[in-house]
Amino acid sequence: MAICHHQPQFGISSSSFPFTTNLSNKSHLHLPSSFRCNISITRNLEPEPVYTCVKSFSPATVANLGPGFDFLGCAVDGIGDYVTLKVDPQVHPGEISITDISGTGNSAKKLSKNPMWNCAGIAAISVMKMLNIRSVGLSLSLEKGLPLGSGLGSSAASAAAAAIAVNEIFGGKLPALDLVMAGLESEAKVSGYHADNIAPAIMGGFVLVRSYDPLELIPLKFPVEKNLWFVLVNPEFEAPTKKMRAALPTEITMSHHIWNSSQAGALVAAVLQGDLIGFGKALSADKIVEPRRAPLIPGMDGVKKAALEAGAYGCTISGAGPTAVAVIDDEEKGREIGEKMVEAFMGEGNLKAVAMVKKLDRVGARLVSHN
Amino acid sequence: MAICHHQPQFGISSSSFPFTTNLSNKSHLHLPSSFRCNISITRNLEPEPVYTCVKSFSPATVANLGPGFDFLGCAVDGIGDYVTLKVDPQVHPGEISITDISGTGNSAKKLSKNPMWNCAGIAAISVMKMLNIRSVGLSLSLEKGLPLGSGLGSSAASAAAAAIAVNEIFGGKLPALDLVMAGLESEAKVSGYHADNIAPAIMGGFVLVRSYDPLELIPLKFPVEKNLWFVLVNPEFEAPTKKMRAALPTEITMSHHIWNSSQAGALVAAVLQGDLIGFGKALSADKIVEPRRAPLIPGMDGVKKAALEAGAYGCTISGAGPTAVAVIDDEEKGREIGEKMVEAFMGEGNLKAVAMVKKLDRVGARLVSHN
Known part of the structure; x- marks a missing residue:
């Protein structure tokens, strides 16, 4: 029940996702109750922006969790990265520009503003491609709350915040699994092809990565009445x-x-x-x-x-x-x-x-x- | 919460067990609601038989379950072994005699009637020792419903049926974890030191063997409303x-x-x-x-x-x-x-x-x- 497949083909998105009920109040994402994945072709439908500016947050993540090496991770609240994304007529339509990277510690200095070499940029471009954005340019500013190379999913947090910001500014058309795919593309270039940070960064809670081909993720619901x-x-x-x-x-x-x-x-x-x-x-x-x-x-x-x-x-x-x-x-x-x-x-x-x-x-x- | 430890010391038994609620109607076993294990010393208290004759059944088990190799198993209903156990004045007090082994296929002919070399016998002796039985002799007859070497937990079923029969004829003093320990002693001599058959044979459902030293078992409850x-x-x-x-x-x-x-x-x-x-x-x-x-x-x-x-x-x-x-x-x-x-x-x-x-x-x- 709690498994969803993803065929990573550009322009084709699964239209539902297996979030458990604790996430059903996540109104900015499209979360149908069905767990089956239906395929909808978005190739020819370019959505219009529904906001001029959005700000998003992605939590830090703890991957591995001991014996869950390379397939299990969870999200931790109250620490993470922020992305501010604007519709920007100065930016070439269909493209994205990183205008600013700020944050404490080493993060801001070390990161490239070239969107092709920045984890937020790569994820943002991937989502723009999935949505087939050709008529609107975007500018992105990244606020790092996580140090690089700390083991807290710093690159995944930037990618997740960027992916969700792009999706939301165009009305939240894509399901979370597509956003995980976009983030995974970023992770592959920056820190290796692994989803155990990006999946919980986007989905929250605990997520088990069951397979990559196709991508199958199992959300594991920690009981709401328990503190962790x-x-x-x-x-x-x-x-x-x-x-x-x-x-x-x-x-x-x-x-x-x-x-x-x-x-x-x-x-x-x-x-x-x-x-x-x-x-x-x-x-x-x-x-x-x-x-x-x-x-x-x-x-x-x-x-x-x-x-x-x-x-x-x-x-x-x-x-x-x-x-x-x-x-x-x-x-x-x-x-x-x-x-x-x-x-x-x-x-x-x-x-x-x-x-x-x-x-x-x-x-x-x-x-x-x-x- | 659903974990129980066992220090495998003779004469000392854990007095509670982490059965999940689906087993709470198992009235013949002592199943307190607490999951914590308290130690009670049974060394000097020899229980008296509460029945003159009991008949028990143990289900077959499927161990390994693919990637659960050597630590996961489950019980399947409607097929298994029967043990009939009698208080027998002809048998030397504190000892057990195997009077009969029946069953279809190869089972009956291949099994020894020497209780020291028979999986039911070994488990029965182990439970008698745990209960400190010195004054009563028992005779046991085994009815094999499972073929040997089939991969259906044949030896575990005999051991489980025998362990539960001995415990019950003396009033069911021992918790299930002790019976698993007794069965494990039998398994160790007959087919290797592994609990992934004997634990589900005694406890039912799915059981994950988390560790052996101390023995820790995690019952995994398959939802009652689902068919499997x-x-x-x-x-x-x-x-x-x-x-x-x-x-x-x-x-x-x-x-x-x-x-x-x-x-x-x-x-x-x-x-x-x-x-x-x-x-x-x-x-x-x-x-x-x-x-x-x-x-x-x-x-x-x-x-x-x-x-x-x-x-x-x-x-x-x-x-x-x-x-x-x-x-x-x-x-x-x-x-x-x-x-x-x-x-x-x-x-x-x-x-x-x-x-x-x-x-x-x-x-x-x-x-x-x-x-």
Whole structure:
């Protein structure tokens, strides 16, 4: 039921999407109740803009989640990127111009304003192509709330915010799965062909990437009555995705495979059952990826130990790191855990770090204003 | 929440168990509502028999379920083993005697009546030890409804039926997790230390084995309003577990690991969400075990193809084979699929086969009568 296929053909879009009910109030997206995907051809229908200016937000995302390596991710609220998008007569019709990139830290300086080399730009162009925009030019400004290479889905957040902004300025014709496809195109160029950040960035909550060809995504609904807080501790340390990927083993023993697969199953069950203890336990139980990557992040083993000793249900590396993520059901307790983790990064890794305590984002990328 | 730990110490039993509500009507087992495990010492308390004779039944089980290799299994109703257990003054107190083994096919002739070498006997002795039975002798007769080495959890069914019979004749003092431990002791001696048959045989439904040390089991509740039928097609072919295990790869590529793990997650999600299409798809998607084992079962690839073409949602090898299992939501449709699978076993593997269409068993091993 909760699966949707996508044939990634330009101009052809699936017209429905398997969001679970907690997202049904996401009025700016087209979310039919049916889970079946019908194909509608949008090739010859160029929509007109319904707004002159929109501002969108996309949350940060935590990918991998321990044994969910490369196929599971979730969105965290209250931290992410903003995109402001305007209909701009100065821009050549059918094109997009990036006018401004702002934000704290290293993000703004390092990013290109060439839309072909910018994750927001690539996703925006992809959505414009899907919508067949030929008569309107757009200008985009990007406000980075996420540091680059932190393991919090920085590139996916920019892509998701841009994709949703373009879609919404033209009346929200495309379903979320198309926006994930657009974001995936961006991710492929910037950080590798993987959907475990872009899918939850756009859809919110937890998303399991079941397959890429065709793209099939399974939203996993964490029960609304349960609280889930993420303690995100970001050290001043560069852990490039490529280097973290090179650290992975190419071959895995059968016993490790069985162990990690069973933990992946337990992780999924814990999310759907709202079982925080089981979730934390599975999150912490990866025997394949974390043991290879943790030694590359100074102090990470000690940080995990400190988080668990301070009462976190589980702890692992967020994405490809270096951010450490711990989980808890109480915000105040999360702050205490964060302090211990920051201390451990300094004490065991000689790294300065900052802690944030953020809730599970159940909505995903969304409009925040429009004119 | 749905996890229970077990410290496998003789004489110490966990006094509660994480059954989900669909099993709460299983009145012959002690099923407290709490999921926490408290330890109670039964060492010095020898219970007295509350019946002179009991008859128990344990369902067959389908282990592995494709990408759930070695950690996932489920019970199927309407086929399994029976145990009749009597308080017998002729048997030395504290001991058990196997008086009779009956059943169709090869089962009865091949099994030892020495309780130390019989899966029902080993499990029964283990439960007697847990209960500290010293003053009562028991005689057991086993009625095999399952063929040996079929991939339908034959040894687990005998062990489960025996374990529950001994527990119940003494008033059902032990929680299900202890009975799984007793059955696991039997499985370890007969077919390898794995709980993916014995756990669902005793608990019913789907069970994920999260860890062995301590034993942690996660029941996965398939929604009660949904129908799930298994088409079980058993060919006349011997596929010994040891040979099927030797066919497994020792090393797995990272890409196969990620694929199978994501399918395991999707399988768990599909069970909990009652998504039969997703369940079938994940069931069929194993890239690690089935490709190695299927070629050892003549015609298996063709049987799978025939099942899917006939409308099954998914198909794979049941346990270590040679039984093929397909899934569907309609009994009549299941019969049609079964016929096609039987034809394919003959046409492509030159093997005679019989098909059965059985429902998901949501209860597990149970008493069927007592005096």
